Amino acid sequence: MMFRKLGLAAVAAATLAGSVAATAPVAAQEQFVPLLVYRTGPYAPNGIPLADGFNDYMQLVNLRDGGIDGMKYAWEECETQYNNDRGVECYERLKGKGATGASIVNPYSTGITYALIERATNDKVPVLSMGYGRADASDGTVFPYVFTMPITYWAGADVMVQYAKKESGGSLEGKKIALVYHDSAYGKEPIATLERLSKEEGFQFSSYPVAHPGLEQKATWLQIGRQLRPDWVFMWGWGVMNSTAIKEAASVGFPMEKFIGIWWSGAEADVTPAGDSAKGYKSLNITGVGTEAPIFRDIEKMHADGKGLADKANIGTVLYNRALVNAFYYTEAIRVAQGEFGTKPLTGEQIQWGFERLDVTQEMIDNAGMTGLLSPVKITCADHEGGGSAVVQQWDGSKWSAITDFIAPRRDALRPAYEESAAQYAKEKGLTPRSCN
């Protein structure tokens, strides 16, 4: 009886609570950045260093420089659990906050990026999908608010093939390359590019989908290791799939030196669970590794003063560095936009203007203390990828180290593919691509 009444009271209370709607105010004269993070859920080991990097960089800009030319950052995190619905919910929750609303969004999930492209374009909020999301969004005439710099998955596939070609003595003729991929939008991105390259370079290409979350790969690797015996294996994996693949590859005796992951398969969390078997495993990276860059001295000082926001153990990890570079990109874009619109909280539309005129030179990188962390990019109205490049890094059992310089993808062949795919999107959506002349 008592229990029933309690139940009724709870229903009533829930109804009342549901009718309350309010939003917390954020200080007016600050540049607001929403942070879509995943500190919980299956991808938390990747999400935490990413979120930490963003927090630390913006904190550093606020404390060391007093903001971007005096305009401080304000930001708020929202937990997406790497879940697309939650990502949309978080975006909608945060987009109206701050002085001018969300000024930029970094979804850090290919699925959430897909879900946000249209919404953000409609709301005039730039989406910086740095090394993930839609590759064809590099065509700025169709996707004015999406930026894919410094490099896309398609370009990543090209870099891998270039590297494999060089290591194979200059030719891939007659070689066998297998792709192990997460069976999702993300994992499917490189297939078309690799198929095209297999015709051009003369290698035999086969692909192996791995069902989410990727814990069951025995059959896949038996097929690869015992039957196909490829010369190279490329991987588009994420989260627990990466370490599982490395373990399974080792158990069928596939040489780690011939196993290359994309930049989302090359963080510390991906290799450490595989233990010693991961030694020699390679992956691409779009940012530099380690803590040699001068900016880390400032970050260490900030942490010594007790002002740092990250977990100290994450500083200098692959994904932390990636978030630093990501935050550096939009900080510079905001700086460009401030030059035009003045030092005040800018709208997404104004920052998009800044992005399209962003020219990250080596000098700028050195001045920001980011030497070695990234390569120069130049964004234009039509080219939202900006001509970035990637390095190949190798795991030695305790740390990642770069084993090549930044390798530039062959964009003369990629660009028409972006344009063709973007044109199909525009046709389906009934969009008229804007003119960039």
Next chain:
Amino acid sequence: MLYREAGQFKTSYSADQSIFPIRQDRIALVLFGLVAVLAVPALASNYFLETIFVPFLVFAMAAIGLNILTGYCGQLSLGTGGFMACGAFFSYKLAIAFPDLHIIVVFLLAGFGTAAVGVLFGVPSLRIKGFYLAVATLAAQFFLVWVFNKFGWWTNYSPSGVISAPPREIFPGFAVTGAQADPITKYLFLLAFVALLALMAKNLVRSSIGRSWMAIRDMDIAAEIIGIRPLWAKLSAFAVSSFYIGIAGALWAFVYTGSVEALAFQIDRSFQVLFMVIIGGLGSILGSFLGAAFIVLLPILLNNAPGLLGLRISVELISHLEFMIFGGLIIFFLIVEPHGLARLWQIGKEKLRLWPFPY
């Protein structure tokens, strides 16, 4: 007091058989309708409309569909996600291939297509029951998602396998899909669409076909003996259920997220809808709405609560708290009333009708 029925006489059969026989209920329904149609669009922010009311209505539709099959006909199904995927991909193909087709026609055709698929996967239900049927529908779940993931034709050979809803208008000038669509238009369209189909479902389950479903649910042999054909009853339940679920999938892809990949309709989605039906109340249309509200709205509310109360705690703690409180509430409600929230409401109403003289 509230529910004093003195003086309410029924003078015709149709009055006796109406869905809401008590006058207070009818008044409440009209008030509720006015709030939903007038007050909500006027007062709620875009955030509330886009991310709370729209998914709630879409899920309510899916829950009605599953409730018809599991709650009314007693056939346990774990294929909801797969059927939602059918609706989403069918409507995508239809909308792209026939750009002039009206969006409502697209949704209905996608629903009919899903109904056909549902009948196909319902055939094993004639032989197997209970948990074994759940396993057979599980096959539908995995098979359908695999089909949409594997064959590029369904996504018009999109390199990533993601479909993106083309912009369509319900009346000239009022877009309901695509990024240009106004949240208020979307909400009102969904509200009308879901309300209409819910009314249809309510009347279906009160008709002879609905009674034959319930007879099969309660005891199939007895039902067969009194002249109900199990083939017809079970397959019609699968068809109607899949029709609703297919439309829910189409609405999910077109009106809610705008772009979707087959992975969005994984087995988790099936469980999510099944939990809505169980918590809301098996065999109740109202329960489908209550269950959808519980499963969709409560986590978002819990996640927002610390912010609304002005507490500054870290997002991971909020997230963990959300899971703990949500899990606790599920257990609490199931202990209080194993038959779901709809039953809780029904008991509460009975008590109010007798009040202040219980028993």
